[in-house]
Amino acid sequence: MSTFLVEKLILVVAIFAVTLLIATYLTYTERKVAAWLQDRVGPDRAGPFGLLQPLADAGKMFFKEDFIPANADKWLFILGPGIAMFTALMTGSVIPWGPEFEAFGRTITMQIADVNIGILFIMGFLSVGVYGIMIGGWASNNKFALFGAIRASSQMISYELAMGISIITIVLMSGSLSLNDIVKDQHGMNWNIFYQPLCFVIFFTCALAETNRAPFDLPECESELIGGYHTEYGSMKLGFFLFSEYISMFISSAVIASLFFGGYNFPGMDHFSGITLTVLGTIVFFVKIFFFIFVFMWIRWTLPRFRFDQLMHLGWKSLIPISLINLLITGLVIAFREGWFN
Amino acid sequence: MPSVRDGSTNISSMQSLSNRSKVVSNKKMSLVERLYLPAVVGGMWITLKHLFRKSNTIRYPEEQRVFAPVYRGMHVLKRDEQGRENCTACGLCAVACPAEAITMVAGERKKGEEHLYREEKYAETYEINMLRCIFCGLCEEACPKEAIFLTDRIVPTQFERNEFVYGKDKLVEDMNFRIDITKRQHTGKRTK
Numbered sequence: 001m002s003t004f005l006v007e008k009l010i011l012v013v014a015i016f017a018v019t020l021l022i023a024t025y026l027t028y029t030e031r032k033v034a035a036w037l038q039d040r041v042g043p044d045r046a047g048p049f050g051l052l053q054p055l056a057d058a059g060k061m062f063f064k065e066d067f068i069p070a071n072a073d074k075w076l077f078i079l080g081p082g083i084a085m086f087t088a089l090m091t092g093s094v095i096p097w098g099p100e101f102e103a104f105g106r107t108i109t110m111q112i113a114d115v116n117i118g119i120l121f122i123m124g125f126l127s128v129g130v131y132g133i134m135i136g137g138w139a140s141n142n143k144f145a146l147f148g149a150i151r152a153s154s155q156m157i158s159y160e161l162a163m164g165i166s167i168i169t170i171v172l173m174s175g176s177l178s179l180n181d182i183v184k185d186q187h188g189m190n191w192n193i194f195y196q197p198l199c200f201v202i203f204f205t206c207a208l209a210e211t212n213r214a215p216f217d218l219p220e221c222e223s224e225l226i227g228g229y230h231t232e233y234g235s236m237k238l239g240f241f242l243f244s245e246y247i248s249m250f251i252s253s254a255v256i257a258s259l260f261f262g263g264y265n266f267p268g269m270d271h272f273s274g275i276t277l278t279v280l281g282t283i284v285f286f287v288k289i290f291f292f293i294f295v296f297m298w299i300r301w302t303l304p305r306f307r308f309d310q311l312m313h314l315g316w317k318s319l320i321p322i323s324l325i326n327l328l329i330t331g332l333v334i335a336f337r338e339g340w341f342n
Numbered sequence: 343m344p345s346v347r348d349g350s351t352n353i354s355s356m357q358s359l360s361n362r363s364k365v366v367s368n369k370k371m372s373l374v375e376r377l378y379l380p381a382v383v384g385g386m387w388i389t390l391k392h393l394f395r396k397s398n399t400i401r402y403p404e405e406q407r408v409f410a411p412v413y414r415g416m417h418v419l420k421r422d423e424q425g426r427e428n429c430t431a432c433g434l435c436a437v438a439c440p441a442e443a444i445t446m447v448a449g450e451r452k453k454g455e456e457h458l459y460r461e462e463k464y465a466e467t468y469e470i471n472m473l474r475c476i477f478c479g480l481c482e483e484a485c486p487k488e489a490i491f492l493t494d495r496i497v498p499t500q501f502e503r504n505e506f507v508y509g510k511d512k513l514v515e516d517m518n519f520r521i522d523i524t525k526r527q528h529t530g531k532r533t534k
Contacts, residue, residue, distance in 0.1 A: 036397075
């Protein structure tokens with residue numbers, strides 16, 4: 001029991017640290033990618049290649065005045081960024097970060113909790129994540145913040161449906177809600193992307209909307225809402241909001257990689273075993289994650305923001321029907337192959 | 343005869359000066375267009391190409407772009423070969439200045455000051471308000487003594503307004519660090 005606790009504790013701390021570190025450096029990467037896509041250089045003053053820029057930003061945020069507006073609801077105002085950060089961090093607990101390995105006479109999994117409803121757990125926490133934004137926007141007592149919060153909630157509700165349906169399609173394919181089983185099911189290049197490309201496009205679009213990334217960054221569109229739900233925020237509370245956005249981008253990429261691109265599976269992985277396989281698998285998984293993070297950023301600096309009615313139109317009138325039809329066809333094909341019609 | 347109400351005939355009858363005008367239409371999008379994805383992929387292809395392009399950034403303090411020879415920056419009050427100030431405080435630059443940025447007080451050269459000032463009259467004080475100055479170069483054009491020139495130096499930023507009023511201490515050139523104005527000596531000058 002105690003070895004189990006120690007093992008999980010190490011994993012928890014490691015994943016927590018890695019998530020925070022990656023989220024910190026995603027702010028740097030975002031600015032670098034933006035710069036490269038726009039023929040610029042990007043941050044290059046703090047340290048070599050500007051690598052200390054995120055630390056400088058964090059230092060700046062810590063030393064800013066922690067201001068709460070006079071008419072804001074104080075406790076909700078503090079609670080908002082806390083919820084956003086908490087939910088964003090929690091989702092990382094059910095993702096299988098690498099293949100399991102044998103050590104000290106026991107099997108050690110690279111997953112904090114192999115919850116048998118893993119993907120549902122992530123969806124649940126994503127839905128709670130909107131509360132952080134909503135509460136923050138509402139408690140600010142500011143028109144723009146409220147607008148941002150309303151947009152965020154309506155957008156998340158609309159896109160969660162299509163996202164859920166596309167997840168059900170994947171669950172149909174693997175027959176399990178556990179992320180570990182879904183990843184294992186894709187062993188040997190049986191990646192879901194080859195069977196469900198349409199589902200992937202829908203899921204990816206919804207993931208963009210769920211993480212409030214451009215072209216669906218309506219909740220915080222700087223040009224219209226002066227930052228949207230975090231208009232009134234400053235100091236590290238603003239930092240929490242921005243941080244949680246980057247964490248959820250990281251987690252979304254991890255979910256996309258594990259649902260559609262085989263997670264830690266890679267071609268020729270059967271030649272390795274034990275700890276080597278774990279290390280290689282984890283590296284492969286992170287390469288996939290970083291690729292999708294890059295795609296997220298690439299899209300952000302390519303596409304202009306959707307108008308609100310276009311957003312709703314796309315969500316309700318296009319993505320949901322298409323994903324429903326996709327689900328129906330998948331279900332029929334599976335039923336046919338299982339021999340239900342004989 | 344083109345009707346006034348019909349926008350399209352109006353546009354086509356209008357003469358295009360640049361040959362780049364496009365007739366805007368509100369036609370229904372086709373299915374492929376409504377899928378968005380081809381357009382999205384096209385856009386991402388364009389940005390991807392920019393990813394591998396050389397950046398246009400000039401990293402300013404380390405790297406500086408070459409100024410054009412006609413660049414008009416901070417002024418200099420020149421000295422001649424023997425280190426005497428060229429300026430005779432005639433005030434033509436102040437009169438020419440459209441922004442009224444230049445003021446001066448004229449003084450008479452005393453005995454023993456011949457090595458300081460070239461002619462009998464000189465400027466005791468000479469001030470240019472760099473916040474008023476529009477860097478048009480008319481002072482330089484007006485100067486009959488080749489005393490004032492605009493150089494390729496940039497007026498640095500300050501935190502206080504009064505620090506922008508440049509006196510002789512900042513304007514008159516140092517004989518140890520002479521400022522090259524040959525590039526500007528004949529640009530824009532009215533030749534006889």
